[in-house]
Amino acid sequence: MNETKFQLKIDEEKKIEPKDWMPDAYRKHLIRQISQHAHSEIIGMQPEGNWISRAPSLRAKMILLAKVQDEAGHGLYLYSACETLGVSRQELIQQLHEGKAKYSSIFNYPTLSWADMGAIGWLVDGAAIVNQVSLQRTSYGPYSRGMIKICKEESFHQRQGYEIMAELAKGTPEQKEMAQDALNRFWWPSIMMFGPNDGDSPRSGNAMKWKIKRQTNDELRQNFIDKTVQQAEVIGLTIPDPDLKWNEERGHYDFGEMNWDEFWSVVNGNGPCNKQRLDHHIKAHKDGKWVRDAAKAYSEKHLN
């Protein structure tokens, strides 16, 4: 009965709010997805934070600082949305530390050169935007509102990345090579950000029925590739996929097979930086304990 009413509401494009009745599996799916999304924003600060002290100009440094600060903000919006489902911030952090909650595998790749800041902004944020634009229409109210806010802020991220790539691509041959190398390393991990092919994505069925997800992994991936090919052409870089070609009949680009062995290996903890990223988060959290304790002691003393 409840479940029928719930589905009816979803079918009518009505949003579900925190106090509304919802199936346990819907709640669980949301907690998993939103927390994974939040953790990705926070862990995503590390590969970029790596270059703040080495940014090539003051302008680049200020922009990168603002961008990393935005990622922190986006993480907090998402933790807030997740907490409305009855899970505490502390539990969410603990799940991350114990490896029970995942974050996007893309952040387990190292950032080896300044061009990687360009590739991340252009491709990784670009892929994230495609996903997040779609999620603005998700059925859970707090998640949808968070996505709307994030999308507004995120488009500067992609543009600053593309600007870095464009500058390098029209620079010296060495600079252009650096940009091409970053594109070569980040292309495949970026298009794998959309997750497994639809046929291999076990949870997709319910997520689509409940309108948590509005488009499938493969639809979103195709959308991203179709947009990005032209952008690479404009700045004279080559997407590292020999099978990439326009398919007149489909009205989309065809592209090569992704390396799913690598994908699952990184998801399961064996990427180049999995351990480093998590260790760093755990250390920062432990190092910050005295601050949290002091703030709490202060508030108890002043009983505001």
Place this chain on the structure above:
Amino acid sequence: MTEESLVWEVFIQSKNGLAHKHVGNLHATDKEMALQNARDLYTRRNEGSCIWVVKSKDIVSSESEDVEAFFDPSNDKMYRHPTFYKMPDGAKHI
């Protein structure tokens, strides 16, 4: 032992003269920290000229399952709306 801090709801007045609008929430252990965190989290792009923070636990909300009964009294009073009234043809500025 719990480390969890209080949740605060944040309201921002985007411009002098306008109403404060709810924008989201955050964690803080006291009101000063709540205000500073709200500034850092919700006004990174000149979104506001004034911020209110209120402890979430102090907010009283109507229940969504009561929505029909709770709001029913205003449904059948169409005469509260200006479009309810028939105006004579030709009358101006009314």
